[in-house]
Every structure is written in C-alpha cells, then in structure tokens.
Amino acid sequence: MLKLDELAWHRAMGNLLESLDQSDFWLRLTRLLAHYVHFDSWVALRFAEHDRPRVLAEITLDDGLPDTLFEDYLNGLYLLDPFFIAACEYRRDGLIDLDDVAPDRFKSTEYYQRYFRINIVEDEIQWNCLVDHDATVCLSLGSHRRFKPSEKALMKVLGIWLVPLLRQRWQHELREQGQSLQRPATHPAGKANFRLSDASLSARELEIARLMLSGFSSKGISQRLGISAETVKVHRKHLYSKLGLNAQHELFALFLKDNVRDPQS
16 A cells, blocks of 8 residues: 555655656556555446536456446436436535435335445445536445445545645546537436426426435425425325325336437437
C-alpha cells in the first residue's frame, strides 16, 4: 500500500496528472486507487436529471463481452439506482456511501436482487463531482465485500484531491466527445419520466410506485412525502387496482416493460 509520505506516492500522482488528457487516465486513476482500497469493479459516469447516464469509462470484463445487465441499467434500471437518485435530488461534491443513500428496504427490492447483487455484489461507494448546471461526474467502485470503515475514511481524504481532478478531466471529456454530453436527451430521464403503463395514475400514485420500487417502506415513504403511512397504503391499494396488479414483483415487471427499453427506440 502506498503511503502519502513516500516518494512512490508523489511519483504516482505526478504520472497521473500528466495523463489527465490521455485516453488511459481512468485506468491509471483506478490502478492508483487500488493501492489504497480493494474493489472489484469501477465505472466513471455522468449523471444528469434529464438524461440517461453517460459512460465515460468502465472496467473491461474478463471475457471481453458486453455486460448485458449494465446495458439494462443504462437503458432504464438507473431510475431505481439510489446513487443516481441522490445525484439528482441532493447534489453535492464528495464521497457518497451506499449506506447514505440506500432506502430502508433496498435489499428486498427486485432492483437489488436482479441487478445490484449480481453486478455490484455487496457494496458500492462513489465520488461525486458537480459540473455544469445539473450534471455530476461520478467515479463508482463496487466490491464483493463491505468496505471497511478505515477504507471509507481514507477514500474521504482522497476525495480532497480526487474531486477537483475529476472536474478538470470533465473539460477533456467535453472536448473529446463534443457537445453530445451537454445536449438534451432524446428520451428525457429522471423521475419526471418514470412511467407505468397507460393507466391514469395520479402524480402522487406514480411517485409512491417509484419510491416503492426504489426500496422505501410505507414508513419511509410517509416520512419522505410528509404523509401518514396509512395514506401511503391507500395510494398503494389504488395504484395496484388501476394497474391490475397484486404484488410488487408484478409492479417491477411493469416498470421493466415501460422504462427499460432499447436506446434506439
């Protein structure tokens, strides 16, 4: 493990700064971070409330094949991602911990069981860097085990220089990818575009459906929306009736049908 008072650390940082505008920047950065903390996967993304996540760089799978689960994430599952939701609703620079953003029933959701548990496995941590008026550059690390408190504390310290570095790298990403990263999405994203069939759900019912699928319990929804848990249950009963559903796994199936789509559609 590198130490901040060792010559090797300063040499590594110098090499990283020299690669700021190079194609291998993200690889060099994650290799440097691997000296500090164990992680099994990583991805650099741009989040924006009214656009799908844009991949800036990602780890390469061992077999070299496309990650179909991650493609599903980019095509719509991200709407249930607590990190995406937090980046849009509570924008701030710095380190974001899964425990900070995951709802109280997150691990019981279909999203967790079908995507997070398979692709991320156990834990995730992310540095957020605010750019432009509504966009966030994110570097996310996934792990097969829980991150230790000591690792989280160290990563928080590393964020002091990492966040400004991401902000500088963003300027290079804009030059490399043109203005495509700033154009409005063909299919607007975010909670305003969360859809469920053609049933005439009220705005409140639609919001409660989104929160249910994200992992909020009735109590969690009531606290978030400032309404009673009984009122939440009434809304849930009404939306199930309108959609002809009996269980939350059926609600998730409808969400997949209406929100996880081919990007060319």
